Amino acid sequence: MTYKTDTDINEISINTDVLVIGGGLTGVKSACEIASSGYKVILAEKGTELGLKNSEDQDLRDLIKKAASDSNIDVFTGTNIVSSAGTPGDYSIWLLKKDELFEKKVGSIVVATDSSIKVLDGEYGLSLSDKILSQSQIESILASDKEKIKGKNIAILAGFAQEGNPIVTQRVLNSVLAMEKITGCTVFVYINNIKVASSGLERLCKEGRDKGAIYFKLTDTPEITETDGKIKVTFIDPVLRNRLEAEHDLIVIEEQITADPINKKLAELLRIDLDSQDFLQKENVHMFPVRTNREGIFVAGLSRRVCNLANAWVDVDNVVLEIKKFLGNGTKKIPADKAVIDAEKCTICLTCYRCCPHGAIFWEGDKAVISPIACQGCGICASECPMNAIQLGGCNDSFISDEIKAKTESAASKPNIIAFCCENSAYEAGLMAESFKMQIPEGLNIIKVPCAGKIDLDFIMSSFAQGADGVLVMTCHTGNCKSEKGNIFAGWRVAEAQSKLDVIGLEKERLAFVTLASNMGKDFCRIVNEMEERLKKLG
Amino acid sequence: MNIELKKKVMVVGGGIAGLTAAWELSKMNVDVHIVEKTCFLGGHAVKLCCKATEECQQCSACSAEKMLKNVVNEPEINIHLSTEIEAINRNGNFQISLNKSPEYIDSRLCTNCGACFEKCPEQGAILQGFSKNNSPLYGILEEKISLIKDFCKDICPEGAISLDKKGSSENLDVDAVILAAGFQPFDPEIEGTYGYNKFDNVISGMDLEEALRQNGCAPRPSDGKKPEKIAFIQCVGSRDERLGNLWCSQVCCPYALRMAEVLKNQEPETKIFMFYMDIQNTGNKFPIFYEKCKSDIEFIRNIPIDIIPVENNRVKIRYLNDNDGSAIIEEFDLVVLSIGITPGEDNNKLSKIFDVALDKDGFISNDNKLSKSSTSNRGIFVAGTAGGPKNIADSMANAGQAACEVLNYLEGKEPIQ
Numbered sequence: 001m002t003y004k005t006d007t008d009i010n011e012i013s014i015n016t017d018v019l020v021i022g023g024g025l026t027g028v029k030s031a032c033e034i035a036s037s038g039y040k041v042i043l044a045e046k047g048t049e050l051g052l053k054n055s056e057d058q059d060l061r062d063l064i065k066k067a068a069s070d071s072n073i074d075v076f077t078g079t080n081i082v083s084s085a086g087t088p089g090d091y092s093i094w095l096l097k098k099d100e101l102f103e104k105k106v107g108s109i110v111v112a113t114d115s116s117i118k119v120l121d122g123e124y125g126l127s128l129s130d131k132i133l134s135q136s137q138i139e140s141i142l143a144s145d146k147e148k149i150k151g152k153n154i155a156i157l158a159g160f161a162q163e164g165n166p167i168v169t170q171r172v173l174n175s176v177l178a179m180e181k182i183t184g185c186t187v188f189v190y191i192n193n194i195k196v197a198s199s200g201l202e203r204l205c206k207e208g209r210d211k212g213a214i215y216f217k218l219t220d221t222p223e224i225t226e227t228d229g230k231i232k233v234t235f236i237d238p239v240l241r242n243r244l245e246a247e248h249d250l251i252v253i254e255e256q257i258t259a260d261p262i263n264k265k266l267a268e269l270l271r272i273d274l275d276s277q278d279f280l281q282k283e284n285v286h287m288f289p290v291r292t293n294r295e296g297i298f299v300a301g302l303s304r305r306v307c308n309l310a311n312a313w314v315d316v317d318n319v320v321l322e323i324k325k326f327l328g329n330g331t332k333k334i335p336a337d338k339a340v341i342d343a344e345k346c347t348i349c350l351t352c353y354r355c356c357p358h359g360a361i362f363w364e365g366d367k368a369v370i371s372p373i374a375c376q377g378c379g380i381c382a383s384e385c386p387m388n389a390i391q392l393g394g395c396n397d398s399f400i401s402d403e404i405k406a407k408t409e410s411a412a413s414k415p416n417i418i419a420f421c422c423e424n425s426a427y428e429a430g431l432m433a434e435s436f437k438m439q440i441p442e443g444l445n446i447i448k449v450p451c452a453g454k455i456d457l458d459f460i461m462s463s464f465a466q467g468a469d470g471v472l473v474m475t476c477h478t479g480n481c482k483s484e485k486g487n488i489f490a491g492w493r494v495a496e497a498q499s500k501l502d503v504i505g506l507e508k509e510r511l512a513f514v515t516l517a518s519n520m521g522k523d524f525c526r527i528v529n530e531m532e533e534r535l536k537k538l539g
Numbered sequence: 540m541n542i543e544l545k546k547k548v549m550v551v552g553g554g555i556a557g558l559t560a561a562w563e564l565s566k567m568n569v570d571v572h573i574v575e576k577t578c579f580l581g582g583h584a585v586k587l588c589c590k591a592t593e594e595c596q597q598c599s600a601c602s603a604e605k606m607l608k609n610v611v612n613e614p615e616i617n618i619h620l621s622t623e624i625e626a627i628n629r630n631g632n633f634q635i636s637l638n639k640s641p642e643y644i645d646s647r648l649c650t651n652c653g654a655c656f657e658k659c660p661e662q663g664a665i666l667q668g669f670s671k672n673n674s675p676l677y678g679i680l681e682e683k684i685s686l687i688k689d690f691c692k693d694i695c696p697e698g699a700i701s702l703d704k705k706g707s708s709e710n711l712d713v714d715a716v717i718l719a720a721g722f723q724p725f726d727p728e729i730e731g732t733y734g735y736n737k738f739d740n741v742i743s744g745m746d747l748e749e750a751l752r753q754n755g756c757a758p759r760p761s762d763g764k765k766p767e768k769i770a771f772i773q774c775v776g777s778r779d780e781r782l783g784n785l786w787c788s789q790v791c792c793p794y795a796l797r798m799a800e801v802l803k804n805q806e807p808e809t810k811i812f813m814f815y816m817d818i819q820n821t822g823n824k825f826p827i828f829y830e831k832c833k834s835d836i837e838f839i840r841n842i843p844i845d846i847i848p849v850e851n852n853r854v855k856i857r858y859l860n861d862n863d864g865s866a867i868i869e870e871f872d873l874v875v876l877s878i879g880i881t882p883g884e885d886n887n888k889l890s891k892i893f894d895v896a897l898d899k900d901g902f903i904s905n906d907n908k909l910s911k912s913s914t915s916n917r918g919i920f921v922a923g924t925a926g927g928p929k930n931i932a933d934s935m936a937n938a939g940q941a942a943c944e945v946l947n948y949l950e951g952k953e954p955i956q
Contacts, residue, residue: 163826165820201787202785206785238840238861241863283597285601288599288932288935305822317939325566428671480595480601
């Protein structure tokens, strides 16, 4: 049996304007593409102008002109986001331009922040000088002042002060090729892992080498000293395995590309999750490529990871698809009872507001309200609400109680195991085990839930009360929950239930919390059989 | 909605890129046809295992599973299995001639009971899909039909198998095409000195993926015992000037690191060595993940030249000591060759039929420096690894881009550049 999903449908009108935050190339391109799909765009840039200043590329300059002149794009430069409110399809954003504070209403938001560049000279115990240049400095010399490095012996240092990535590598490789074109330039590259995992980089690397660049691939940071106007690099040669010294006129220090410092503030303002490196998207496959934990808010380009322009453009196209799917023609059909709060029971304790991973819960007067558009139906709020005031339409408490009752009563075979399975992972793994004819205990009874976040403590305890010999709570792996935290909540509830089992004299081993993915049929099989074995021993 | 007005798009290839592109287009009210030459959807991606340890490592194998489920449950997507493209003619739109192999197993009657597969006397004549979302879950290998004629007469309790069916031709008029024919995993036999297919305990990364997916563990092929000492050899078939493969396959370091961590997590006592040139990143979390790998795995910056069998089905690998250059010989229970991505076997054929250029390496070339989905022929788009090495997440994103650009093309929009 499965919970019903075809409830009454409400038609909701939504705002179809889009706010694009960040007027860099990704933001500008997003604005142009979204506008050309028929939506009005507000493009907010904190700096004084759009795009990259002095972009050499004519196409990119044209793109920026197009954004500035498109009647469907309202450009606000020198403008910061100061606060946001509302729900998907109806966001209110307060913008500050100089001293003027104003509100804009939009249906959807695209975040296209920049990245930040840090020179790693300090990490090498050096400081920039006329002989110690940063990657950006050498790039600008190569672009406009080539004479300056004619006849020089130049060393590039990369991959020791950071692990790096293909963008860092590409900058190095491009500089190598450009230097080789300059009369009398000799190029040495001291590098750790060469990050060639991007289209064309292996070829570029070979080209540089073929033209004469000398590579020393090292695992330990070379020692760098400056004497008599020369830079001396001392290192263990990996081929000859002896200590070598080399002198260079100039040394180029790698740069690290990190998340835009504004991301932290935007994450707070827009209530979207940051990842471990301060990018604006959790490393969660359900979000890839451009979604965030909040419906209608999307991320593109450098706001979500270090990438080149071609990859940022891939994001832009995906943002356009998401926007079209989300905004459509301005009406959305949404199930009427996805998750509903009983105003009589609600004491406005804020639990639901705090635990909702999708920012779907807000306040209207003196009661909590769930935005049906924002709600993803995970049920975390319903299970956490201390007043039991929230019910999911399809998978409500009485439905699950009936399931538990039916499955404990009808248990033909012992031991009777109730397995609460997240429909996104463990439930699918169970189906896989079944399809591939894996041996499953006869006493296993699966109860499907929309997310492990909807597995109440009560469900676990009442399963035991009604005669289950064992209970499994089977969720997604940490970091793979569609609602980010559903599995974490489930884990806490299992820990709590285990301590209660102790009190009532049941063995803790009768209850287990496990994580699985949809493609782990064999592991599903192993886990349920191990549980059966354990229960048989316990009797 | 007037059905007549729907635009029609053909997606060539039912791997993760093709599935994603088809799924996105179907959400945009486009009539989509997936043409897949094998009898199963899902391509390589649905053969891959989950690489979570205590936590998800973002390999995206589960996303492929989910996308396959989406597509097979979407009645608006037309699926042509065991179908090849014969020719196209362009006259405004594209007129495609398809060559369909017979549907030996009737998908309407098959209940996926598996009787035919389990009892089949000829190994490999009846095939099983990799995903439970393959429908039907079984297929018949055309080349082996004559060997199982009698067996198939009454093996199926539903009468779903009929080997007398004939193939058919079908014409399809479409407004645009997405080429998502995928890649060919590098054939490790080409690196003869590694003894793949000669020594039982030398397997490929793909073999390890399938073993972990199907068995949840990786026993030694020779005796089914748990390997205590495992070597991964990176860059097999990639970054190899000798072979003319001047590209990084982008997926092998991530899958090798992640699977090494899975094995280590299952059996903390396992010793794992990784022979490499340069370690490539896994994602945003790489700096944290790599630190963990460094504490679990012995990294050796040296690509071994050969693998030599020794007793007890073990193999030995010789490499150079990092400190003094002396030769070290190490024995292993299992060696995993981290094979890479090479151009799809049909790329040449597709290039001719669809008049699209290939790049120097044999992947379908993108004509625009900033679009990874447009080709040299307007109206024909490329998605996924047909256009060059990509992981699952990138293939899906690239497929989204292709879908978006197809929509722009169908609406007659000029690309904004």
